[in-house]
Amino acid sequence: MKKTYLIFSMISILSFTQSIFAQNNLESFSRLSQAIFENLMFSNRVVRDYVFIISNNFKEKSIKDMDNTLGRFDYNMDIISGYLPDDKKLKDRFTKFRFYVNQSRLELMDFENPNYESFIRNLQQTFDENKVMADKIFEKQLGYKENKKVVEKLKLLSEVVNATERMVIDYMLIKDPKRTSKAKLEFDVKKQLKKLNSLLKIKNLPPQSKALLIDMKENLKLMDELVEKPDYRPKMMFAYVNNFSSKAFRFLPDLISLYKN
Amino acid sequence: MNPNKIVLFGLLLYFNSLNAQFHESISPKQLYVLATESNVYLHILVKDKLYQINHIKKEMAEKEMDYTIALFYENLNAIENELTDKDLLSQMKAIKEFWKKFEPYLTNDLTSNDFKKFHFEAYTFSKLLTNFSEKLFLKFNLNEKDWKNFNDIQSLKILVQKITFEYLAKTLQLNQSLTNQFIKDVNNFESLIKNKSNKFLNDILIGNKFLAVINEWNFFQRNLVHPKMKNVKTIFSLSLTMQNNLNAITSEYLKWDLL
Numbered sequence: 001m002k003k004t005y006l007i008f009s010m011i012s013i014l015s016f017t018q019s020i021f022a023q024n025n026l027e028s029f030s031r032l033s034q035a036i037f038e039n040l041m042f043s044n045r046v047v048r049d050y051v052f053i054i055s056n057n058f059k060e061k062s063i064k065d066m067d068n069t070l071g072r073f074d075y076n077m078d079i080i081s082g083y084l085p086d087d088k089k090l091k092d093r094f095t096k097f098r099f100y101v102n103q104s105r106l107e108l109m110d111f112e113n114p115n116y117e118s119f120i121r122n123l124q125q126t127f128d129e130n131k132v133m134a135d136k137i138f139e140k141q142l143g144y145k146e147n148k149k150v151v152e153k154l155k156l157l158s159e160v161v162n163a164t165e166r167m168v169i170d171y172m173l174i175k176d177p178k179r180t181s182k183a184k185l186e187f188d189v190k191k192q193l194k195k196l197n198s199l200l201k202i203k204n205l206p207p208q209s210k211a212l213l214i215d216m217k218e219n220l221k222l223m224d225e226l227v228e229k230p231d232y233r234p235k236m237m238f239a240y241v242n243n244f245s246s247k248a249f250r251f252l253p254d255l256i257s258l259y260k261n
Numbered sequence: 262m263n264p265n266k267i268v269l270f271g272l273l274l275y276f277n278s279l280n281a282q283f284h285e286s287i288s289p290k291q292l293y294v295l296a297t298e299s300n301v302y303l304h305i306l307v308k309d310k311l312y313q314i315n316h317i318k319k320e321m322a323e324k325e326m327d328y329t330i331a332l333f334y335e336n337l338n339a340i341e342n343e344l345t346d347k348d349l350l351s352q353m354k355a356i357k358e359f360w361k362k363f364e365p366y367l368t369n370d371l372t373s374n375d376f377k378k379f380h381f382e383a384y385t386f387s388k389l390l391t392n393f394s395e396k397l398f399l400k401f402n403l404n405e406k407d408w409k410n411f412n413d414i415q416s417l418k419i420l421v422q423k424i425t426f427e428y429l430a431k432t433l434q435l436n437q438s439l440t441n442q443f444i445k446d447v448n449n450f451e452s453l454i455k456n457k458s459n460k461f462l463n464d465i466l467i468g469n470k471f472l473a474v475i476n477e478w479n480f481f482q483r484n485l486v487h488p489k490m491k492n493v494k495t496i497f498s499l500s501l502t503m504q505n506n507l508n509a510i511t512s513e514y515l516k517w518d519l520l
Contacts, residue, residue: 235331243338250342
């Protein structure tokens, strides 16, 4: 009887400990995901803030947003650094990336830079590195295989956000009659809407999350209409992209909560 | 247990306890300010549209309209993002739906018949926004006594826009009811300023700013007496100055957290 009781107790303790570890792994993976995807979605946001600042549209709001974004970016980088796999090359890459971002900060404060366009394009390239690293960091994590499908959906979300932010940056550089950018304004709204539709199809999505996605879709269409119009309306574009981005950031934790052990 | 994992677990607990949210949350007070400000924006838009379609101060009106549309949209979404109450959320949904119907009036060219419809829609929209602000006020248990002065300033802001709009409508002889409303609103502004002047002028923080409003109003009022086409442009410019002076008082309230 005593033996049975002992074995039963050991089994219960073991399963309890296992469930705690599984829970910790899930929380840990969720925390990393939040940090990585937030930073991916920040990549072009900082640049967008810069463009609005130099064009004197919602300057104060954009300066504040850039400050908040960079602060949060750093906070996320600290989290990510705790999860780096034991891979020297990747660690070096991460350190270099962080160094470049920090170096760009000084230039981000220079709102009179005559070479703003090349600075913007370089900065966008620097931030692209973020995406490559994210994949490499993710692959080695506990919980990645089990939640690969959700991670793919998270990637979709960050792609839509980045494509939209990029379009807004181009809109500000190309449509502004005072500027002489030779870049082309290309935005495949259908492609982005398709991605949002694919997110809408996720099962078990609560109604409030669906409402966020629907709002994002409407915003995307409004932005596309604005791009098609001949007149240049930077302030309206600011309002649209700001709403779009804030809805995306609200949707992110909803998506992460779909992770399973 | 791997020491790295222990550190990671500790970090995890630490970050969880921080529960950092990226977006800055807005206090109930700020939400109410945004809601009442949206109603002011609506009246600015109505005024600007009439000036735009009649080619009076067109460029300035368009500029102000563009900026105000963006601010209006920003406000609605900022409020929506903070709401958790189902009733308020559904009201906000209705406001956003109304906005979708309303915005094309602002960006498209309007005939005089379209303008009548637009003006009627604006009236309904304003009621909707007022109702929403009142619900927020009740929901957040804001103290009526504390907010009395702020609400008076918001009323003055709306009256400035209405008077500027109605002055042009009267000059263009659009309809008699707007002319009657014009007289009413001028009297309302006048009595509000008279009743409040002692209280506001004795306030160390906003006294000087309110004095600027009174001085501006005296000048504004002199120009309102005779509706002449040449006066319309002056009225438009004066309304901008009045608006700025009143905005400075609102900022002061927010800066010193007087609410």
